[in-house]
Amino acid sequence: MGNLIWHEYARYVSLTATVYTIWASFWGFYYRKFFWDFVHGIIRNPGGIQPAASDSLFVSIIVKAPVVQILSMLLGFGLLALDYPAPFLKNTAIHRSFPIRIVLLLLQTFFAILYYQGTNGAIYSFIAALCYTRAQLNGEIMPEAKDHKGRGGRA
C-alpha cells in the first residue's frame, strides 16, 4: 500500500491511544470498577454488579485502591514521553527502538483492559502495537534527525 511508513503512522495511533488511556485512568480514580466483574458477578439493586469472590484480588487493586489506574497513568505518561518525544529522549537508542514501544503498548493494553474506563484505550493501544510490529517486520528504522542543509548549485 503506497509508501506508508508504518512507524510514523503507528506514532499517531499510539499518541491517541495513550492520551485516551491517561484520561480514562484519571476518571478511573473516581469511578472505580473492575471491567470483568460481570463474569460470575451478581446484580444487586441498588449497588450494581457485585464481583465474585474469586475476583477479590482485582477488587482490592482496582476498587479498594486504584493501583492499576495509577500504574496505567504512569505508564501512559512514560509512553507519551517516548513517542512525542520528550527532549531528553530525542535521538536516544530507546527512542529509536520499536520493540520497547511494542512491549510498553501491550502492557498498556493489559492495564487498561482491567478497569471500566480503559477498554477503548486498550483497543487503540493494541492497534498501535500491531502497527509498530508491522514496522519492525518491514525492517523500518527510525533515522537520526539530520541537520537541515541547504542544497544549491544546480540549475
Add this chain to the structure above:
Amino acid sequence: MGETWFQREFLQPRRLAFNVIFYGLHLFFFGYGWYSQFTNHKLAALNGLKWSVWTSRGAGLVLAFDGGLILVPMLRNIIRVVRPKLTWLFPADENIWFHRQVAYSMAFWAMVHTTAHYVNFFNVERTQVRPETALDIHYTQAGGITGHFMLLIMVLMYTTAHHKIRNQCFEAFWYTHHLAFFFMIGLYAHATGCFVRDSAEPAYSAVFPFYTTDHCLGYESWRFTIWPGIIYFGERIWREIRARRATRLSKVLVHPSGAMELRIIKPSFKYVAGQWLFIQVPDISGWQWHPFTITSAPEDPYVSVHIRQVGDWTYALGERVGAGPQVVASMTKAALKGDEKDEGVYGTRGDFVEIDSTGRALPAVRIDGPYGAPAEDVFNVEVAVLIGAGIGVTPFASILKHIWYRQKKGTLGSLKRVEFFWVCRDAPSFGWFQTLLQEVEAAQADPNFLRINIYLTQKISEDMLWNIAVNDAGAEYDPLTLLRTRTMFGRPDWKAIYSRMSQAIQTGQYVPGTNAQLKSKVGTYFCGPGVLAKAIKEACQEANCAAVDFTFAKEHF
C-alpha cells in the same frame, strides 16, 4: 512565525468573526442541551444522575451540530456553484480548512460526551435506576455500540488524515476516509436505542424510526443532520454518473522536461480557466481519483492536464501510455540539469514528442469535475497580478491561455494589464510551462499588456553565474527560459513592487487611458505556499490608497 496565537486568532476581523460565531454556536448548543435536560420534568429519573447526564446531553447536541456540518464543506459541486456568489461572505476556497475545524471540535466534544457517558452508565448500574448494567448499555444497546464504533472510526480516520501520512501514502488516507460512510450511519442510528426516555424500558415500535417519540425524548437531531449526508451521497452518485459520460483520450504528448500532456475530449465537460479536475484511469486503478489542474483554456477543443511522473500512480500511467519512466525520467533529469542548453543557446525547448498510439490503444480515462475557483474575476479588474510559486503556477497556464484567447476576440472586459510573476526554485523542470509562456509572449502585439517576471530563488553555482553573465549580455532571449523577459534571481521584494506599481498608477503612467480621478482596481491572484501568501497580502494592504484598490485572493489547488 513572528505572529502569536492571539494575533492570528483574534486580531484579524474575519478570523475573529469566525471564532466568535463558530465556537459561540458550539457553546450555545452545549448550554441549550444542558438546560433542556436539566429542566425536563419527564426526565426526572435520568436527572438523578446529576451533572454527568446534563453534560452528556449538551455535548450530544453539539456533536449533532458538528455531524451535520462535517459534510457540508465536502459538497464540492454545490460549493463550485455557490462560491462565485458568496466570496464576499466566506472564503469558500477554504472548505478543507473548515472541514478540519469541524473535525477538531468534533474530537473535543466526543471526548466530553464519552467521558460523561462513562460516568452515567456507571451510576445507572450502581443506582439501578434502570435494571441494566453499565456494560449492557455500552456493548448491547444501539447508542453504545454505534458510539464505540464511531470512536474507533475516528481514531483511524484522524490518524491517517495527518498531513504527513497523506503525503507519503495518499491511498491510506483516501480509502480510510471512506469509513465516513459507516461513521455517518452510526451517527444517524446513535439515538435509535432510545436511551433518553421517561420509561424504564425503551419504547420501540414497528414503524420507522422504530421507536415512539411519546417516550423517547431525544433531540431527534438525525432529522436535520441526515440531509447533508443524503445530499453528499447523491453528489457522489452524480459524480459517478457524470464521470461515465463519453470521454476519450485523444493524444498523449511528452514534453522534453518530462511532463506528459494528456489531451482528453469530453463534450459534456464544461469548465472555466483556473479550475481543476479529478482523473481516473481504470487500467491502473479502478478506485483512485487524482486531482490535476486543467491547463487548457475553455476555448480549446480539448481538456488537457500536464502530469509529471513523481509518484506510484503517475509512473504507472507513464508506463501504460508508453512513455515509460526510463524514457521520461531521463528526460526529467536532463531538464533538471539544464542539458537542453547544450543544443545551443537558442535551442528550442518547445519540441514535444507525441506518443505513437499504433502499438497499443490509449487507455480509457474518466474525468470528474471541474472544481475549484474560477478565475473569471480577472476580467473585472484593470490590472491583474498573477503570482504563481513553484508548482502553484499550473492554474495560470489555463488563465494565461484564456486571457490570450479573449485578447484575440477583443473581449477583455476592464482588464488593461497583466503582471505575471513566477517564483520558482528550478525553472527548467517546468519546461512545458515555459513553452506556453513563449507562445503567449510571442503573440503579444502590445508589449505593455502582459509582463512576465520570473524569479529564480535557488542558489546558483559559480559556473552558472558566468554562463549567465556571458550568454545573457546582449542576447535577445534569456538563456535560462528562452523568453524575451529576463530571469531575475533571488526572492522578489513584494513591498517595493507594489509601492512602485501604486505610484505608477497614480501618476497615470501605468495604465493608459485611466485618470487619477477614477479608482483603479488591482487584483492579485496567488497560488502557492501560505508563507508567501501572507507576505504578498501584507504588501497589498500597505500599497492600498485612495486611488488604487489592491485586492488579494489566494487560490487552493
